[in-house]
Amino acid sequence: MTVLPGGIRPPANKQQSLVERIQSITIPHTLVLPLTSDSCVQVGDKVLKAQLLTESSFGSGVAVHAPTSGKIIAIGDHLIPHESGLQAPCITIECDGDDKWISHEGFEDYRQHSPDTIIELANTAGIVGLGGAGFSTAIKLESTSDHHIDTLIVNACECEPYITADEALIRERSTELIIGAQILQYATGATNCIIAIENTGIEAIEQLLSASKNSDIEIVVVPDMYPSGGERQVIQITTGNEVPHDKLPADIGVVCVNAGTTYALYKAIVYGEPLLSRIITLTGSALTRPHNAEVLLGTSIRDLLQLGEPELDSLSKVIMGGAMMGFTVSSIDAPVIKTSNCFIATTDAELSPPLPATPCIRCGFCVNVCPVNLLPQQLYSFTRYGKTAKAQEHHLFDCIECGACSTVCPSRIELVQYFRAGKAQIKQERIGKETAEKAKFRFEAHQLRNARDIKSRLEKRQARLTNKEKTNTEKPSFSARAARLEIKAAVARVKAKRSNLKNLQDDST
Numbered sequence: 429m430t431v432l433p434g435g436i437r438p439p440a441n442k443q444q445s446l447v448e449r450i451q452s453i454t455i456p457h458t459l460v461l462p463l464t465s466d467s468c469v470q471v472g473d474k475v476l477k478a479q480l481l482t483e484s485s486f487g488s489g490v491a492v493h494a495p496t497s498g499k500i501i502a503i504g505d506h507l508i509p510h511e512s513g514l515q516a517p518c519i520t521i522e523c524d525g526d527d528k529w530i531s532h533e534g535f536e537d538y539r540q541h542s543p544d545t546i547i548e549l550a551n552t553a554g555i556v557g558l559g560g561a562g563f564s565t566a567i568k569l570e571s572t573s574d575h576h577i578d579t580l581i582v583n584a585c586e587c588e589p590y591i592t593a594d595e596a597l598i599r600e601r602s603t604e605l606i607i608g609a610q611i612l613q614y615a616t617g618a619t620n621c622i623i624a625i626e627n628t629g630i631e632a633i634e635q636l637l638s639a640s641k642n643s644d645i646e647i648v649v650v651p652d653m654y655p656s657g658g659e660r661q662v663i664q665i666t667t668g669n670e671v672p673h674d675k676l677p678a679d680i681g682v683v684c685v686n687a688g689t690t691y692a693l694y695k696a697i698v699y700g701e702p703l704l705s706r707i708i709t710l711t712g713s714a715l716t717r718p719h720n721a722e723v724l725l726g727t728s729i730r731d732l733l734q735l736g737e738p739e740l741d742s743l744s745k746v747i748m749g750g751a752m753m754g755f756t757v758s759s760i761d762a763p764v765i766k767t768s769n770c771f772i773a774t775t776d777a778e779l780s781p782p783l784p785a786t787p788c789i790r791c792g793f794c795v796n797v798c799p800v801n802l803l804p805q806q807l808y809s810f811t812r813y814g815k816t817a818k819a820q821e822h823h824l825f826d827c828i829e830c831g832a833c834s835t836v837c838p839s840r841i842e843l844v845q846y847f848r849a850g851k852a853q854i855k856q857e858r859i860g861k862e863t864a865e866k867a868k869f870r871f872e873a874h875q876l877r878n879a880r881d882i883k884s885r886l887e888k889r890q891a892r893l894t895n896k897e898k899t900n901t902e903k904p905s906f907s908a909r910a911a912r913l914e915i916k917a918a919v920a921r922v923k924a925k926r927s928n929l930k931n932l933q934d935d936s937t
Contacts, residue, residue: 430668432661434799435653436832438589438752440628444718445592445711450600451721451735453705455496455523459726460763462508463517465489473500476530478702481519484552490564490766491554495704495724498523509729509748509765513758521726532700538611546615546697553696554703554766559583559657559686560749562767565693568685571678572616578681579667580618582609582690584625584632585650585657588750591770593707594687595629596720602635605687608694609645616683621645623687624662626652654752655830659684661799673826688769703766710736712773714743729760729771738773747772751779752831786839794833794843800826804833804843811850816857819850827851 466483469475475494484491498521506518535541551566582605584594598605605623613621623640625633627649636647648666650656660671663682671677677684685693688706695701705725711718715736723732729746747754748771757771772779794804803822810819824847833843 430665432651432653432656432665432799433801434797434832435655436797436835437652438654438835440652441590441711441751442586442592442595442628445590445709445720446596446599448717448719450596450707451719453722453724454735455525455527455724456727456731457523458501458728459495459498459521459523459724460506460728461492461495461519461521461726462506462763462765463489463492463519465491467503467519469500469503469519471500471503474498475500475521476528478530478532478704480552480702484554486548486551486566486570490556490562491552491702492519493554493702493704494521495726496521496523497526497528507759507762509757509762509768511755511758518763534696534698534700538697539614543615543617546611549696550615550693552702553692555689555692555696556703556766557686558688558692558706558766558769560753560767560769562765565685565689568683569612569615571676572683575678576681577616577618577678577683578620579683580609580613580616580621581662581666581682581684582612582621582623582687583657583659583662583684584623584629584636584687585662586629587626587652587654587657588752588754588770589654590711590772591709591750592711593709593720593769595632596709597687597691597707598625598629598632599635601691602632602639604694605636605691606639606643606645607698608690608692610643611693611697612683612685612690613645618683622648622666624648624650624666626650626656628652654832655799655828658799658828658830660828673823706764706766706768708732708764708768709770710773711770712736712747713775713778714738714740714773723764725764725766727764729757729762729764732764732771733760733773736773742775744774744776744779747774747779752835753829782842783840785841788839788841791838793836793838797832797836799830799832800828802827804847807850808841808843808846811846811853814853816850816854820854824850824854 463482465488467481468483469481476497477494479494480491481494482492500519501522502520505515508516538546547566547569550569555565556562557565584598586592586594609621609623623636623645625636633649640647650665655661656665663677663684664670667682669680671680692703705722707720708723709720715738717737721735745756746760748757748768749755750770751772788805788808790805798804806822807819807824810822827847829844829848831844837843
């Protein structure tokens with residue numbers, strides 16, 4: 429086992445949410461589901477549980493299903509849990525309480541089906557990474573087809589403070605998780621399978637060891653160092669191999685899947701159930717009953733918090749995610765989404781507002797704790813003063829935004845915020861550059877078309893002039909004497925006409 433470079437040990441704050449077992453699903457009055465592709469239902473339609481609500485094709489957006497039966501009452505913009513506080517297209521379902529399913533069934537033996545079939549079912553089931561990234565699991569598995577996968581890692585390391593959703597899952601459903609890992613191993617063709625879990629989850633470790641004793645799955649216990657649960661970090665800890673900054677895990681023969689995602693795939697393959705719910709940690713000192721609950725996707729955060737029996741007078745803010753990488757939700761009327769693994773209802777005493785920052789003293793603490801061996805103080809200087817080229821040279825995009833550097837900074841500088849802003853600025857510059865390049869291409873193409881049109885018109889004009897000259901040269905030529913005779917004859921004819929006219933006038937008088 430490789431020791432993770434850097435890292436910190438913040439207060440875990442996990443035990444308070446592990447006192448109770450996972451609470452069962454409750455059906456709210458309405459569900460709001462964000463869309464990632466076009467809707468295939470209309471307002472007024474009645475839907476059944478697990479019915480597909482969006483157009484679904486591989487790579488064109490994650491499939492969305494009805495978490496319960498009911499009626500479509502709205503399709504339009506709605507608040508979503510995002511740090512921007514913006515709205516997004518959503519479907520709103522009025523639940524009927526019947527929870528009536530569509531017809532569905534799983535595989536009796538997944539080994540009787542090809543890995544491609546498993547991957548396609550993961551796609552139609554709308555499964556994504558439930559550890560926070562939200563990337564399509566089917567696309568991740570599909571990308572392994574071009575590589576030889578030596579090791580599959582099921583990542584059960586919840587290094588982020590407060591979050592215990594995966595640990596609660598393993599405590600109560602370890603057998604299902606082992607089957608899910610075997611399905612993943614079959615789909616990826618991985619030679620080895622590892623389940624990585626932090627050493628603080630004693631009961632979960634015991635459950636995994638018991639459930640995996642008749643399999644070839646290896647349970648690897650890792651130190652409780654934050655951020656050991658990051659994808660690249662857990663790969664480095666368990667295999668000793670470091671993923672190059674410009675490569676993906678599959679490029680070194682590894683695929684890493686979250687424990688919650690593995691369980692969701694198990695349900696999709698064995699029972700034919702798409703991703704309709706997930707386990708969420710409800711915690712924070714503003715809740716009198718912190719615990720883990722299995723919640724239907726689309727449930728409002730307001731309804732979810734009621735399960736934890738909040739003390740509204742002391743509630744300061746609600747954070748989605750952990751205390752390190754989470755963000756404050758702008759409204760508790762936003763819905764639970766597939767990547768909602770934790771909600772922390774905090775008080776001012778628990779997570780007090782940060783004090784004003786002071787100038788950097790170049791102490792180097794941030795360098796010591798960086799898990800990807802960056803130079804945060806240099807990146808801070810570059811991003812603060814808009815030196816984006818320098819920031820990229822120092823590998824700004826390798827930053828995983830874990831917040832370890834901000835936590836240890838004695839000057840209380842929110843370093844991660846500068847890094848996020850720097851990344852956004854660079855992305856915006858890239859978009860601007862691409863837009864300018866496209867505009868330049870269109871302008872040059874327009875100029876080329878104009879030049880071709882002008883050349884074509886000139887060539888046609890020259891052809892007409894050439895044809896006219898050719899026609900003139902083909903007419904019979906006359907001598908000067910013949911021309912004078914022709915002129916004299918014409919004058920004579922005119923005189924004759926005038927004489928005739930004069931005679932007619934004289935006769936009339």
